[in-house]
Amino acid sequence: MEKIRIGTRGSKLALWQAYYVQDRLQAQGIDSEIITIETKGDKVLDVSIAKIGSKGVFTEEIEEQLRQGQIDIAVHSAKDMPSELPQGFSLIAFSEREKEHDVLVSTQKGLNLSDASRPLVVGTSSTRRVAILKRFYPHIRTVEVRGNLQTRIRKMEEGACDALLLAYAGVHRMGYEAMIQQHLPLAHFTPAAGQGSVAIEVYENLSSEKRQAVRAAINHPATEQRLLAERAYLHTLEGGCSIPSFALAEWKGDLLQLRAGLVSLDGSQWIVKEESAPAEQAEALGHKLAQAVLAEGGKAILAEIKKGKA
Numbered sequence: 318m319e320k321i322r323i324g325t326r327g328s329k330l331a332l333w334q335a336y337y338v339q340d341r342l343q344a345q346g347i348d349s350e351i352i353t354i355e356t357k358g359d360k361v362l363d364v365s366i367a368k369i370g371s372k373g374v375f376t377e378e379i380e381e382q383l384r385q386g387q388i389d390i391a392v393h394s395a396k397d398m399p400s401e402l403p404q405g406f407s408l409i410a411f412s413e414r415e416k417e418h419d420v421l422v423s424t425q426k427g428l429n430l431s432d433a434s435r436p437l438v439v440g441t442s443s444t445r446r447v448a449i450l451k452r453f454y455p456h457i458r459t460v461e462v463r464g465n466l467q468t469r470i471r472k473m474e475e476g477a478c479d480a481l482l483l484a485y486a487g488v489h490r491m492g493y494e495a496m497i498q499q500h501l502p503l504a505h506f507t508p509a510a511g512q513g514s515v516a517i518e519v520y521e522n523l524s525s526e527k528r529q530a531v532r533a534a535i536n537h538p539a540t541e542q543r544l545l546a547e548r549a550y551l552h553t554l555e556g557g558c559s560i561p562s563f564a565l566a567e568w569k570g571d572l573l574q575l576r577a578g579l580v581s582l583d584g585s586q587w588i589v590k591e592e593s594a595p596a597e598q599a600e601a602l603g604h605k606l607a608q609a610v611l612a613e614g615g616k617a618i619l620a621e622i623k624k625g626k627a
């Protein structure tokens with residue numbers, strides 16, 4: 318088989334993920350080459366992602382190269398992938414998931430979100446994290462801090478904020494674990510769908526030989542089932558990463574337990590549902606919880622968010 322051409326963004330985290338995929342391919346005797354691609358989301362650093370529109374800002378240029386056959390596969394953080402891809406594109410593999418929770422990162426030792434006597438300024442650009450902070454930690458002030466992980470940490474060190482709220486997976490991959498001050502509880506900070514897993518995207522023109530080889534080398538079935546449930550939830554909610562929704566599926570014996578919900582931007586409304594189902598019903602479980610969330614106030618929350626953006 319010819320070499321697999323791997324497309325990726327150029328940030329350190331994206332490259333880590335691409336090298337990880339390359340290692341997994343190499344372990345199966347498959348040669349590959351990494352091609353970095355700059356996206357709009359990498360270039361536009363002064364405008365919030367929520368404002369430029371989340372759909373495709375980190376993926377459009379990469380998808381164009383997939384379409385033209387200049388790369389065979391694209392490597393992404395699963396969390397960054399919209400629940401619906403453009404015509405002809407699909408995710409064919411999900412890597413074994415890293416720990417999926419969020420962490421508080423700072424150079425100041427011993428910081429803690431719960432300590433109301435020391436109200437922190439927390440940097441984040443995630444609407445989910447801002448809304449959850451408003452709900453459960455109302456004494457915390459937030460500021461928008463964007464850019465790749467290294468840029469965010471530099472901005473924090475320059476005084477933009479006391480601490481950052483980040484996914485453990487990225488912090489771990491970049492080797493910043495020593496800066497973790499607090500591991501946040503999943504019951505409050507339920508992660509966004511897909512957090513902690515790496516997804517492989519392909520275009521329909523990829524040969525079935527390459528498709529099968531990549532899936533066999535990268536896909537982790539127990540992770541894939543979890544993400545299918547989470548992404549089905551996201552899909553029915555019709556939301557990308559710019560809405561404050563969350564979804565985490567976990568294995569409880571043979572059953573998948575999905576916890577999923579939605580929080581209003583100001584934190585005043587909080588809808589969460591939890592239910593289990595056998596693995597074959599992973600997607601049905603996601604759709605079902607989304608419908609329940611929409612029916613019990615979710616529709617109104619989403620309409621409110623849309624109105625704010627118009």
Ligand SMILES: NCc1[nH]cc(CCC(=O)O)c1CC(=O)O
Pocket residue numbers: 394395396397482483484485486487511512513514515
């Ligand atoms: N939206 C940015 C993003 N996309 C994926 C990760 C972390 C790695 C992962 O979740 O797999 C991050 C950074 C963060 O949320 O702290």
